[in-house]
Amino acid sequence: MGPLAPYEIISENTNFLLAFFIGIAFGWVLESSGFSSSRKLAGIFYGYDAVVLKVFFTAAITAMLGLLFMSLFGWVDLDLIYVNPTYLTSAIVGGVVMGAGFIMGGFCPGTSFCGAAIGKIDAMVFIGGLFIGVYGFAFTYGWWEKMYFAKYLGEPKVSEMLGMSDGLFGLFLIIIALGMFYVAEWAEKKFPREEY
Amino acid sequence: MKSLKLLALIIIPLGIIIAAVPPDRTRHFRLTADELLQEAGAGVQFVSADVVADMLVQNDPSLQLIDVRTPEEFDAFSLPGAINVPLSNLLAEEYTDLLNQDARMNVFYSNGSVYANQAWMITRQLGYENNFVLEGGLNFWFGNILAATEPAQTSPNEEFAKYDFRKSAAAALGGGGVVSATGDTPTVKAVKPPVTAKAKKKPAGGC
Numbered sequence: 001m002g003p004l005a006p007y008e009i010i011s012e013n014t015n016f017l018l019a020f021f022i023g024i025a026f027g028w029v030l031e032s033s034g035f036s037s038s039r040k041l042a043g044i045f046y047g048y049d050a051v052v053l054k055v056f057f058t059a060a061i062t063a064m065l066g067l068l069f070m071s072l073f074g075w076v077d078l079d080l081i082y083v084n085p086t087y088l089t090s091a092i093v094g095g096v097v098m099g100a101g102f103i104m105g106g107f108c109p110g111t112s113f114c115g116a117a118i119g120k121i122d123a124m125v126f127i128g129g130l131f132i133g134v135y136g137f138a139f140t141y142g143w144w145e146k147m148y149f150a151k152y153l154g155e156p157k158v159s160e161m162l163g164m165s166d167g168l169f170g171l172f173l174i175i176i177a178l179g180m181f182y183v184a185e186w187a188e189k190k191f192p193r194e195e196y
Numbered sequence: 197m198k199s200l201k202l203l204a205l206i207i208i209p210l211g212i213i214i215a216a217v218p219p220d221r222t223r224h225f226r227l228t229a230d231e232l233l234q235e236a237g238a239g240v241q242f243v244s245a246d247v248v249a250d251m252l253v254q255n256d257p258s259l260q261l262i263d264v265r266t267p268e269e270f271d272a273f274s275l276p277g278a279i280n281v282p283l284s285n286l287l288a289e290e291y292t293d294l295l296n297q298d299a300r301m302n303v304f305y306s307n308g309s310v311y312a313n314q315a316w317m318i319t320r321q322l323g324y325e326n327n328f329v330l331e332g333g334l335n336f337w338f339g340n341i342l343a344a345t346e347p348a349q350t351s352p353n354e355e356f357a358k359y360d361f362r363k364s365a366a367a368a369l370g371g372g373g374v375v376s377a378t379g380d381t382p383t384v385k386a387v388k389p390p391v392t393a394k395a396k397k398k399p400a401g402g403c
Contacts, residue, residue, distance in 0.1 A: 006228075007228070008228060008229070058203070061207060065207065065210050065211070065214065068214045069210075069214065071219075072214070072217060165215070165218075165219055166214075166219060167211075167214040167215040167216070167217060167219065168215040170211055170214050170215065171208075171211035171212060171214065171215035173211075174207050174208060174210075174211040175208070175211070178200070178203070178204050178207075178208070181200050181203070182200065185200060
């Protein structure tokens, strides 16, 4: 039955329309959980606030369980789900660049637009920096191209690399995530901040 | 901490369930309408009668002819080595291993090519590979392989080579009957067709 767009159950345009509404809902939830404050995101790096970690890991696990169960019921064909191809070098370099930007700016691309939507000036400055980065990369693409495509791994799955079933890996990931949540909540108590 | 426990209570049992059940094997392969149309339009499923005749004469073990007509028609006449899988029984479980394999080249045939094409389309939609259709079906086979007509004197050499091949193939294949049914007359068996590379390299569709 699914995924809906590759099976032509819904058209590409309907797909975009759904994405539009999902995006609005996503932004609304981010804002109402306080993600429009740059201190929230910086908190994960200083240990006083782990909401970001908890929210995004819970989202990942929810999506994972949803997909695995829907595949089990025959509702979705996992082979047709788009998986970003892995270029190891650019993934690592990009992760470092993004991580540094998160700490310095206190926003991720999504939360910066949330912040800008409620009129935060630091968020707007962050978006400006984001566009400088995007255009800077585009105009100097020739310099990076080789590194950009280095160490191509295809579309690997961690479960395949470890030689276990998707479901078993899912269980391990859930246990790891819960362990991380536990440590994060301990850290929140250990490095409290009165006001932010 | 309370919400963490609640979350754990919900997701750990779900994780255990998903780890314990076998991965989904009920996945249904489906080509999009566009893809199927493209394949059918390009005629990638067709194997020309000459190629099949050549493989038959050479006893190519990779060829598996599948007769999709009714058992009565199959009993009346069939190509050498063919198996009868009536179109109505195509999806029977006993034939799954035959149709879904990657060792041999299955060639469906019927009187024309309509039923064989239907069989190909169904198996293709199931995601099976290596299934093909005898181009023109048995009608073309009779008219052009077993009863090949001499080309006109002005025809290009290629046509004559094809005719020679078809004539000798027809002789080797029993000239219109089932090989085993017509009896093994040594004179018939002795005739080996000239193996023309040209005739062998003629898969229709031009891939």
